[in-house]
Amino acid sequence: MNTIRMIIMTLILGLLGHFYAYAEQPFKLEAKEGYYQFPFFDSKTPVWSYNDQIPGPLIRGKVGTTLVFDFVNGLKEPSSVHWHGLRIENAMDGVPGVTQDPVEPGNNFIYRLKLEDAGTFWYHPHFNSSEQLERRVY
Numbered sequence: 001m002n003t004i005r006m007i008i009m010t011l012i013l014g015l016l017g018h019f020y021a022y023a024e025q026p027f028k029l030e031a032k033e034g035y036y037q038f039p040f041f042d043s044k045t046p047v048w049s050y051n052d053q054i055p056g057p058l059i060r061g062k063v064g065t066t067l068v069f070d071f072v073n074g075l076k077e078p079s080s081v082h083w084h085g086l087r088i089e090n091a092m093d094g095v096p097g098v099t100q101d102p103v104e105p106g107n108n109f110i111y112r113l114k115l116e117d118a119g120t121f122w123y124h125p126h127f128n129s130s131e132q133l134e135r136r137v138y
């Protein structure tokens with residue numbers, strides 16, 4: 001029963017998350033704390049998320065264009081955005097301590113991603129990943 005509930009919830013959340021970014025238009029992506037009303041739950045759940053959405057916004061772009069993101073860290077700890085699987089400039093890969101400094105609370109970072117490949121990819125934090133992912137920042 002719980003498996004069916006989780007599948008339905010995942011489908012609903014996937015359909016709700018259809019916000020798009022377009023090439024060359026800066027898209028604000030904010031990690032922040034909040035509460036989220038999951039379907040079938042009686043009360044809201046404390047979460048950390050991108051733009052108050054779970055999962056975060058669905059972002060689409062065309063190969064050959066550049067997507068620009070203004071990432072704002074509204075969490076109480078450093079964060080970053082790693083663009084999992086995308087072939088992009090190393091400085092934009094979002095790995096604190098390796099490709100960039102961590103984005104401190106209240107600060108922002110501009111990510112510019114030139115899209116080289118078609119496909120479906122995932123973005124997520126790469127700072128304290130185990131906790132930030134578990135709290136739904138993805």
Ligand SMILES: [Cu+2]
Pocket residue numbers: 082083084085124
């Ligand atoms: Cu990853």
